[in-house]
Structures are given as C-alpha cells and as structure tokens.
Amino acid sequence: MKLLIIDDDKIVCTSLKTILSSDSEINVVEMGYSGKDAIALYEATKPDVLLMDIRMEFMSGLEAGEHILSKHSDAKILYLTTFLDDEYIIKALNIGAKGYMLKQDFEGIISAVKAVNLGHNIYGTEIVNKLPKLLSQQEEHFSYETFGITEKEYEIILKIADGLSNKEIAEALFLSEGTIRNYISLILEKLSLRDRTQIAIFYYKNRHY
Incomplete structure (x- = not known):
C-alpha cells in the first residue's frame, strides 16, 4: 500500500x-x-x-x-x-x-x-x-425512497446513527434481534454498503449542513 x-x-x-x-x-x-x-x-x-x-x-x-x-x-x-x-x-x-x-x-x-x-x-x-448532536441541529433534505427504504428501515437507520446496538434497537422497536439483523441486511443491500458503520456515515453524509 x-x-x-x-x-x-x-x-x-x-x-x-x-x-x-x-x-x-x-x-x-x-x-x-x-x-x-x-x-x-x-x-x-x-x-x-x-x-x-x-x-x-x-x-x-x-x-x-x-x-x-x-x-x-x-x-x-x-x-x-x-x-x-x-x-x-x-x-x-x-x-x-x-x-x-x-x-x-x-x-x-x-x-x-x-x-x-x-x-x-x-x-x-x-x-x-x-455527530448525533450536529445531526439534530440540521434539516433533513435527503430522500431514502429512491433506494426503496421503508419507514421501518429508516427508523432503524436513525437508531444506528444514534449509536444503538442491535439489542437496543430491538428493545426500542419491540422486535427480536434476529428481525433487526434481517432489516440491517436489507438496508445494506439497498444502499450498497458493507457494515453498520457505513450506514451511520451514509446517513450523516446525506444530511443538509
């Protein structure tokens, strides 16, 4: 390298x-x-x-x-x-x-x-x-509908951006950890990303600053 x-x-x-x-x-x-x-x-x-x-x-x-x-x-x-x-x-x-x-x-x-x-x-x-504090001060301008992201998937993206673990997201949304993992796999596929960190960064980068 x-x-x-x-x-x-x-x-x-x-x-x-x-x-x-x-x-x-x-x-x-x-x-x-x-x-x-x-x-x-x-x-x-x-x-x-x-x-x-x-x-x-x-x-x-x-x-x-x-x-x-x-x-x-x-x-x-x-x-x-x-x-x-x-x-x-x-x-x-x-x-x-x-x-x-x-x-x-x-x-x-x-x-x-x-x-x-x-x-x-x-x-x-x-x-x-x-980042979450910076994020809360800004207005949303980016639409995830273009990528086929559902309301539930977007809610999970928000939780990931806030730093919550799969277990914490599951508890907050009254779902199982397995269901959350499945949702995250779908999100990664739709956004062409590799991991949870990239989901958070993708979210931060597509805010209006």
Missing part, C-alpha cells in the same frame, strides 16, 4: 513515517508540508491513501482534499488532526473523506490507514460521539 503523508509540522511527518513504515504492508512514498504539496504529490505519486492534517498555512487540508476529490472521486483521504471543530468534521464528511481522527489516537493509526485502504470509513470515538 502506497501512503502519502501531509502535515505542516515536519517532526510530526517524520514521526508518522517512522510509525507507519514499521508495518511491512505500508510504503510511505512521500511526505509534504502544505495543502499545495498534497495536491502536487497526490498527482505525482497516486497513493492508495492520503494521510493529511487539516490546519495548514495558505491552503488547509480540507481545501486540498476537496480539490483532490473533485478530480479523483476514488481518493481515500484520512484526516489526522488535533482539532475537533464541528465545521471541520462536517466539511470532511461532505467532501467525501474516508476518515477523521485525532492525533492523540496515534496508537491506532496503522490499523486506521489499513482500514481506509480497504474502503472503510474510520472516525475516532470523539468524532462519532459529536
């Missing part, structure tokens, strides 16, 4: 390279220190995953990510930052980033990068905990 690292702190870049290169499956092809570097180096190296900071001088990681994704919709971008700002999280979701983690969670960075490379969406616990 080819990995591109972008962070305006050269020490952070070097440290991340050392940590990630310790895994034989990860090849750090290049490092950059600005949003402009990210755009140029992405074109030059065509990495499998771009690991990037958000706040950088002249051009932010979010601006760079939006530019890259506008040209390469399949780009897999994982943001690694110290900032938990609502606007940053929302922007990352809206532009199609694959993940958002805090630098304090660096212990899990290797597994996170690998998961993103496999197509999974990775969001740190602090980010996931903030």
Whole structure:
C-alpha cells in the first residue's frame, strides 16, 4: 500500500513515517508540508491513501482534499488532526473523506490507514460521539425512497446513527434481534454498503449542513 503523508509540522511527518513504515504492508512514498504539496504529490505519486492534517498555512487540508476529490472521486483521504471543530468534521464528511481522527489516537493509526485502504470509513470515538448532536441541529433534505427504504428501515437507520446496538434497537422497536439483523441486511443491500458503520456515515453524509 502506497501512503502519502501531509502535515505542516515536519517532526510530526517524520514521526508518522517512522510509525507507519514499521508495518511491512505500508510504503510511505512521500511526505509534504502544505495543502499545495498534497495536491502536487497526490498527482505525482497516486497513493492508495492520503494521510493529511487539516490546519495548514495558505491552503488547509480540507481545501486540498476537496480539490483532490473533485478530480479523483476514488481518493481515500484520512484526516489526522488535533482539532475537533464541528465545521471541520462536517466539511470532511461532505467532501467525501474516508476518515477523521485525532492525533492523540496515534496508537491506532496503522490499523486506521489499513482500514481506509480497504474502503472503510474510520472516525475516532470523539468524532462519532459529536455527530448525533450536529445531526439534530440540521434539516433533513435527503430522500431514502429512491433506494426503496421503508419507514421501518429508516427508523432503524436513525437508531444506528444514534449509536444503538442491535439489542437496543430491538428493545426500542419491540422486535427480536434476529428481525433487526434481517432489516440491517436489507438496508445494506439497498444502499450498497458493507457494515453498520457505513450506514451511520451514509446517513450523516446525506444530511443538509
């Protein structure tokens, strides 16, 4: 797996390279220190995953990510930052980033990068905990009818987005866990998703922010 690292702190870049290169499956092809570097180096190296900071001088990681994704919709971008700002999280979701983690969670960075490379969406616990609150402040504008989602299935999607387990959803809706699992399988099939996490992320991304 080819990995591109972008962070305006050269020490952070070097440290991340050392940590990630310790895994034989990860090849750090290049490092950059600005949003402009990210755009140029992405074109030059065509990495499998771009690991990037958000706040950088002249051009932010979010601006760079939006530019890259506008040209390469399949780009897999994982943001690694110290900032938990609502606007940053929302922007990352809206532009199609694959993940958002805090630098304090660096212990899990290797597994996170690998998961993103496999197509999974990775969001740190602090980010996931903030999403329902952000969600409640926004207006719904996306119709699930296009995908054939029923009212009951949509209700289950809401419960998943709120972080409820299958057992908790079953209790809330007075259904069996087996029935909930069947509903979730149908939802995954209709939305062409792989797992419960992707259902939640799909829901967040299709809100009006």
